[in-house]
Structures are given as structure tokens and as C-alpha cells.
Amino acid sequence: MRHFHIRQGDPAPQTPAPAQQVENIGLPREVALLGRDIAGVRPHFVVSEGEGVTCGQTLFTDRKQPQIAFVSPASGVVSKLTYGSRRTLDLCVVTVAPENEKPSPHKMPDAAPREILQARGMWSAFVTRPFGRMPAPDAVPDAIVVNAVHTSPQAPDPAVVLEGQRDAFHLGLSVLTKLTPADVFLCQSPGKPLGPEGERIIHASFSGTMAAGLPGTQIDRLCPVDFGGAVWSISYQDVIAIGHLFGTGTYMARRVVSITGPQAATPKLVRSVLGARLAELSEGGAAHILSGNPITGRDAQFLGPFDDQVSLLEPRPQAADPSRQARRATIFRPLIPSASMEKAVATDTYAIPLARALSVGDSDAAQRLGCLGLIEEDVAALTRRCTSGTDYAAMLRRVLDELELDAA
């Protein structure tokens, strides 16, 4: 097994870690699909507000690619459905009603694996590099990277989550090998191999800072794409769900998440559901809930599809004078290079020239510096370490959108 030790990026925060023991909890009262998790998709709804749905039933398809379906993570009633700008999805809430559950599994159609994944709501689990989007239905990647690296003691340990799910995980990995003639990399922390060593399934281990757990870092070390090629990344829990889908014919929305942070009474691992309402997971406590870890997580009401951690933080201090603070935030401040900025980005690039290129939106320079191998989470540490206060994640997204338009 090849091993990589990552020194750049932020070390894991020192907050109480949960006991690595999964607690089964009931279904949340509400689950939701959010438009910001499927940027660029314009939905064509096949259900309407007030209609009952079962777990795994198609809620909407992509208007441009109707074969790609997005399914309900739980059985219940579609209670809210709002559109964003230009008919993109804003929010689709399903109020959970377990009595709508139909126990009979769907029969697996005799189709190609990628068609099944697209029709049964698993396609959006893949994230492409470059650009960090859902892959095109007929795209063939140069590699698939499965992320099962455990970098922070606050996150669920994949070895614990996989207990009892090994068969589904192995089946899921073998499905992945059918999507590409190239390699499937299983990235994990040092230790016993999590999956079967097989033809085209290659194990690699990562340790070090939080950046070791970012697919961008893993792709950079294993099969870089900043100057050509395309790689997909997927989380190990989604691979379990794929294995479950192919093994039993039913859609599995259960995900293990850790509830941590300074406001969590007892940090713990729970088996919740994709898109679960976070306020219910937090026991009504925290005022400031992040979906994700404190470094790359974001303010959210529902569990993000790529997050395995919920951070409960203290409420943000109220500004004495909000208008003054808002004015302050718009001031254009300088970027003073420092060694800590230099070590913020874990991919093979030059962080300070990259920060300069991103802060002025210079897409040519950013591309030369390998920004095609990065997505927002990879530059989050840069924002925290820079004197300028520039939101590099937002600037990177702007540059990537520009480059994606040029490439199309």
C-alpha cells in the first residue's frame, strides 16, 4: 500500500472526540434535498407538493439529462418545494411518514451499472475533478477515488462504519470498476486494508493534517488532473449505499454522522439519513450548526450529502454595529505573504501566487497554478490564514465556472 503523509493544511481541531460506536436513532421528522448541493441542475419534478413518496422514489430528474434521477431519502410527504433563480432547485422538503414505507424492494433491471446508478439516485454521489460537479451521464473517468480517510478524531472512523457493511462495500467497489477501464483507488488511513485488494482496486493510505482527508489532496498525489484528465471522487459511505442498492435492490439513505463541537453535550456517532434536519440531531441545543467539520463545514439546516460530521458551535458574537461591520467586510485589504499561507494548500502548487491569482479572478494564472485540481474545500484553509480576508472558496468557484464555460 502506498502511503502519503500530508503536512500542509490545518491540523485537526482539539475538541472532545466521540466514542467510535454507532448509535441507531429514529428517522428525523424532515429531510431535504438542497439546490446548492447539485449546482447547475435544473429539476424537472415528477412529484408535486403534498404527494406521498417512498424512500428511493424519484422526486425530480435533471431537465437536460432526464436519465439522472434524484430520489427521496425517506418515505413521507413532499411538504415544501421551492425554486431558486433560473428555475434551479432551492429546496425540496419531505416530511417523514414511515407508514408510507413499502417493504417490497424494487427489482433490479437488467441494465448497465451506470444506468442503474443514474436512474436510482446514486449518480450525484460522484464529484468530478476538474470543476467539482456531478459527472456527465456518459463520461468515463481516468480514475475513481474512494475517500475513506479518517483525519479528524471528531469524524466517524470508516473502519467502525464498515463493520457489518463489508459485503455491501465490496460490492459497491466492484460496481465502481465497471464505470471506468482505469483504476479505482481506495484511500484510507494507515492500518488494515478496508477493501479487497483486487485487479484495478488499488489501496493507498493517507495520514497527517485535515487536508489528507480531502479528495483533492488524494487525487493530486495519485492521479493529478490539473493539466488534463478527469477523476471522480466518492465517499466510502456512498459506496456502501451503491453496494446496498445492487445487492438488495433498495435505495439506502442511512449515513453515519458524528455530532461534535464545543456545544455538543456528548459527542457521538449516530446513524441518520441523508438531508436530515440538523436541529433535530443537535437535541435542540446549539444556535450555530455546521454541516461538516469546523474548517470546511457550512451553516446549514439540513445534513449535506457529502458531510459525515455535524459541528455544534457557540452562537456567533453579535456585532455591536452591524452596518459598520458590513462596511468593514467590503474593504479591500492587502495580502501579505507568510509561511503559514504557503502551507495552506496541500496540492502541488504555489499557494501565494495561487491566492493572488484567485483574489483578482485571473483564470489563466490560476489554471497554470493547477486550480483545475481544486475545489472549494481545498482552499478553505487559505482563507483563514490570509490577512486580506478574501473568500478564496468563492473566488475559486468563480474562476472554475469561467474555465468550465471556456472548456465547453
Added chain:
Amino acid sequence: MITFPTPRIAAPRTVAGVTLSQTLALMLPAVAVAWSAPLQFVALFLVAGGVALAWEVLFCLVRKRGFSFHGITTALIVTILCPPDLAYWQLILAISLGVVLAEQVFGGRGFGFLSPATVVLSLLMISFPQVELPIPGAMLGLATVPGAVLLILMGLVCWRVMLGAGVAAGVLLSIGGPVTDPGAVAATLAFGLVFLVCDPTASSTTRAGRWLYGVLAGGLFVNFSQGAILPFEAMVFAALLASIFAPLLDRLVILAHAYRRRAGNKGGGRHA
């Protein structure tokens, strides 16, 4: 709040914090120089600081931006290096031109590519050839060390540049034969490298670029100090020329890196 483990002194997160750290690092060298003529030093510093801050405040007010008070460090560096009997009008002229041309026209601290202190001193020497920068004593070199350590730990000074420059200067000096005043050369190297050459906004920002930049600055210093040139004057011009070349060095390093990455990637530049 979430506390992140910090293995060493963290870099300041605000521009004013950067100014404060640099000012702290300059305190001992200032005392070392002011020791012999404190009144003259304070008077020069007040004039230099007043003029530099006045320009900064004026530009910040017009642009509606926050102050970084960086004029204080510029004034301190200039006061430490300039002769104690410098005429005030010459100082005011050089500071005004240097601060405005090297810093404020680019948008202020951190937006330009030159260190304003280097430009102020260069202007002083070019415009007034009779002005001679004093020869530093060994005390100044020793007083620089604690500040240098602080700035290196904070990541505001790159040790690669210092090492590259030190090795380049050492090799060239040893080839050139015996140095007449080794103490002065060492003190010049120490102070000049930390506060002129290694200014974070004036130096290279890529790893290979920093080595090259350091070697260039060290080599230029030795080259310029041939003959009757005083060590500080050679250092100021070496820092000026090296920082003019710094963006070019970075550019070349980035192009070479991109070329290497492109050759190493799968797919051979499908998106590039």
C-alpha cells in the same frame, strides 16, 4: 471558539498585526543605532514617521480603506540606515517620493512589488550623491538577530532567502579575497537581508524562486560592494534590483512547474 493546535508562533491575521510584529523586530536595531545620538535619531524618526503616515492616511482616506500604519516600519528602517546629520528636507522629499511611488500608487501596503524603505533609501542616494549612509557597527548586526528569529518564526521572513543570500555572499566574498571590514559587512548583511531583501511583499513567493532571489540579492550585494562603495549602499541597491527581478523569477518557476505537471498528468493537457 474552536482552538486549533499551533505548533509554533502563528502568523498575524491582520495587516496591522504584520506591522506590529515588524515594528517589534526593529526595536532593538533602533536602540543600537540611537545609542550614540538619541536626540538626532528621535527627531529624524519623528519627521520620517510623520511624513510616511501622513501620506498613508491621505491615500487611505481618499480610497476609503483601513490603515495598516506601515509607515512606522518604513520610517524606522530609513532612520536606522540614514546618516544622523541628514537634512530634514532631503528626508521629507525621499520619504514622500518613496512611500507614494513604491507603495501608495499600487494601492498601499501589500499591493506593490517593492519595499518602500528600499526605494526611499535608493532615492536618497541617487538624488543626493553627497549623502553617505553610515558604516554599521557589529552592535547593529547582533541587535538584528532576535527580531530576525521572531519574524522567521512568524513566517514573515523566509529563511530560504536568507540562507541563499548568505551562502552566495559568503562564497563570492571568499573568492574575492580578504574583506577590509568584516564586522560592517556582516552587520549590513544581517540587517539588510531581514528588513530590506526579505520584506514579504518584495520577495519571491515560490520555493525555488526564493532560493534564486536570495542568491541574486547576495550576489548583487558582493558585486556592488567592490571598490569604494559603502556596504549599506551596496545592500540597498542589491535589494532594489533583486526585488525588481522577484516577479520574473516567480513567473519562470511557475512556468517550469506547470510544464512539468503537464508532462506528468494523465490525458496530456485535455483541459489545458
